[in-house]
Amino acid sequence: MAVSDRELAELTHLKTPQKLDPFKGVKKLPLEEYFTSGHRTCQGCESALVMKLMVKAAGPRTIVLGSTGCMYVANTTYYSTPWVVPWMHTQLGSSGSAALGASAAVRALIRKKKIKDEPINIIAFCGDGGGADMGVSGISATLTHPEYNCLILMYDNESYANTDIQLSGSTPYGAHTTFSPPGTKKRIMHHRWKKNFAAMMAAGHPTCRFVSTVCMSYPVLAMNAVRRALSIGGPTFIHSLDPCPKGWDYDPMLSHELGEIAVETGIWPLWQVEDGKLALIGKTRDIADNRFKRRPVRDYLLKQGRFAHFTDDDIDYFQAKVDETWKKWVVPGVIPIAKEVDNDAPPV
C-alpha cells in the first residue's frame, strides 16, 4: 500500500497547528486551571507558577512531558498529581526527545487516521540542569525538525535545586551552591559565567521559528510567549528565569520582585526571535531605547544569600560583565560576540 501523492505532500509539508490569540491583559485570562492543588513545591516557588501559567496558556488539549527536577520530584507525586492535563515523566536530559516522540506519534496517528484529527499541544519542560547541561543535545536536535509541532520550556532556577542546590551551567558567576561553597582559602568557587542558552538555541537553529526568554514577574508576556510558541508551527523554545527562595536564599515574599530586578538590572533581558527577527520586550526594550536606566546589579545581588560572600570587588566585576553584554555585544544582551571595531554596525 504505497502512500498517495496527498499523503506524501503531508509528509513533507508543515501542518499548521491551532491559532492561540494573545491574552489582552491579566483581567482577560481564562478562569480554568490545568495545574491545581497537589504539588509540594516550596513557598514562593516561581517555577510552580511557570507550570501553572504555562498550561493555563496552552489550554486543555495539551500533553505535558516533564523531565526530572523540582517540577517532577516535588511537584508531581503519586496520588496527589496537580496536573489536569495528561502528563508523563521523562528522563533528566530527555525533554527534547520527549517532545519529538510525542509530536511524531500524534502526527503519524492523525495522518493514518488512527486518532481524531485535531490540534494537540505538546509541551516538554526541563530545568536548567536537564536543559542547559544534560539536555542540550536532544533539545538542539528537536529544534532542527521543522515538521514536528512542540514547545520545549526550560525553567531556570539557576541550580540543581531539587538535589540540594548544586551548581549548573546556568548558575551565575560566584554564587554559593552546595558544590561551590565559599571557603577560608577560596571565596569564589564558581568562576564560570552563566550559559547564554536561549540565544544559543535561537542562533543555532535557523528553521526554529520561535525562541523567547520570559520571567513570570511579567505573566501575561510569558503566557503569550507560550501561546505564540504553540501556534507558530514547528519546534519552539522558551527559557524562563525563575527566582528560587531555597536556592537563592531570600525571603519567599521577594520572588516576584527579584524577577523584576533581574530584568531591570539587564541581567535577564526579555526578548524573542520570531522567524529570524529579534524583538526586545518590555523593560528590556526600554533599556535598549534609553527610556529606562539599568539598575545597578548590587540591587539584585545583595538581596540574595547566595551572593552574601561577595566583596565590593566581586560586585564590581559582576557589574562590568553585565555592562559588557550591553555595550560590547553585537546584539546587546543577546548575542555575545563583540564588534571588531567600536563603530562597526551590527548587521541589520
Added chain:
Amino acid sequence: MAEAIATPPAREAATEKTSLITGSEAIAIACQLADVDVITAYPIRPYDTVMQYVSKLVANGEMDCEYIVAEGEHSQFEVVKHACACGARVFTGSSGVGWMYAMEALTVTPALRIPVVAMVGNRALDDPGAFGVEHNDALAVRDLGWQLVWVDTAQEALDTALIAYRVAEDRRVFLPCAISCDGAFLTHSQGIVKVPDQAKVKQFLPAYDRGDLLLHPDNPITVAPQANEDWLMEIRRQTAAAMERSPQVIREAYASFEKIFGRSYGNPFFEEYMTDDADIVLVGMGTLSMPVKVTIRQLRAEGKKVGFVRMRWFRPFAAEELAKSLGRFKAVGVIDRDFSLGAPYSSGVLATEVRAAMYGAGAQQPVIGFIAGLGGREVTVPDVRRMSEIISAAAEGKRQPPTQWIGLRE
C-alpha cells in the same frame, strides 16, 4: 552494501513471496508489514543496516511512518518511548556501546510498561573496538524487564519481529522486546526468506491499543509520578507479574503464528537439535548453531550421541521447561558468546542461568561453561569438537574445570 536480489514484496501481495535477504532487511520488512508508526535511527554497525533498508522503504513511499534520525542512542530510545506512550507502534535498535549509551532510556521503558520493539545487532562492547558479535550488549538489560529473544536466520528474524509486536503489545504484558541478531553472521548474511502477505499479518497482529494508559488529552492521566517507598515496591511487583505472564502470551503467539502462516517453531523458547537419543548436549544462542549443528552431524557419523539446544527466549527464561529437557542428558555444555567477569565459577551469563534453572529443579549433572566466539571470532568445527570432548569426559565422571575459554590463543 548488499542489495536484495528479489524486489521487496508489494503490500497487496496476495501470496507469500520468496526473497534472498539479510537478517536486517528481514526485520525492516517486518516493520513494513506491521505498519509501524514511528521509527528512530542512529548509526552504529552492524544493526544500522536495518535502518538503511527502512529509509529506502520510506523514500520509495512503500512505508508510511515518521522516520527520525536521532542525534544519539539515548534520544533514539527516548523518542520511541514517548511515541509509544502516545499510542504509536514503534521500532528502533542499536548495537554494542550504542545500546549502552541508551541505557537510561532502556531502564525506564519496561518500568513504564511501554512495548517498544527493538533490534539489537549484537556487537562486542568497546574497548578495544571490535565490530563482531558478543551478546553482552543485549544481556546488559536482562534484569530490567526487557523481553530478550535471539534468532538464528533471516526467516526467524522476520517472523520473530512480528511475534515480538504481538507479545509486547498484549495488554497482559506491555513490556518492551529486543530481538537479538548476531552482528555480521545474521545482520549482513543473506538467506532465503518467505515474506508473509499483508492480509495474513493483519490477521495475526491486532492494532496496538494502549487503552486507559494512552497519553492523550481525552485521557488525562499522570504517568510515572514520584512514588518513593510508599508505592514503588507494589509498582515493581506489577511489572514482575507482567513478565511472569509473558511465557503464556508467547506460547499463544507462536501457536497463532503457526495457524495463520503455516510455519512452526516447535517449542517457542528453545530449539532442540538431535537431542532425542543424545547422551550429552551443548547449549547456545544465536548463529553459533551453524558450526555446532555441522559438527554434531560429523560426530553422529562417528557414533557420538551429541545434541544441541538453541535458546531463543532468554527473557522470560523458560527455566522449568529447560531443566526438564536438559535433565535427560549425562552432561551439559553451555557456550557463552559473552562474559560475566567475577560471576560464580567465572562462567558466562547463560551458563550461570542454566545452572540456576537445572540445579533449582534438582538436577545433578555437570554443567560446564564455555566462553567462545568473542568479538566475532568464529566458533569453528574443531572448537565444537573440543567442547564435545570435554563434555563427554565430564559425563564419564572425569572432573572438568567449570569454565573454559575455547579458541583462545595461549
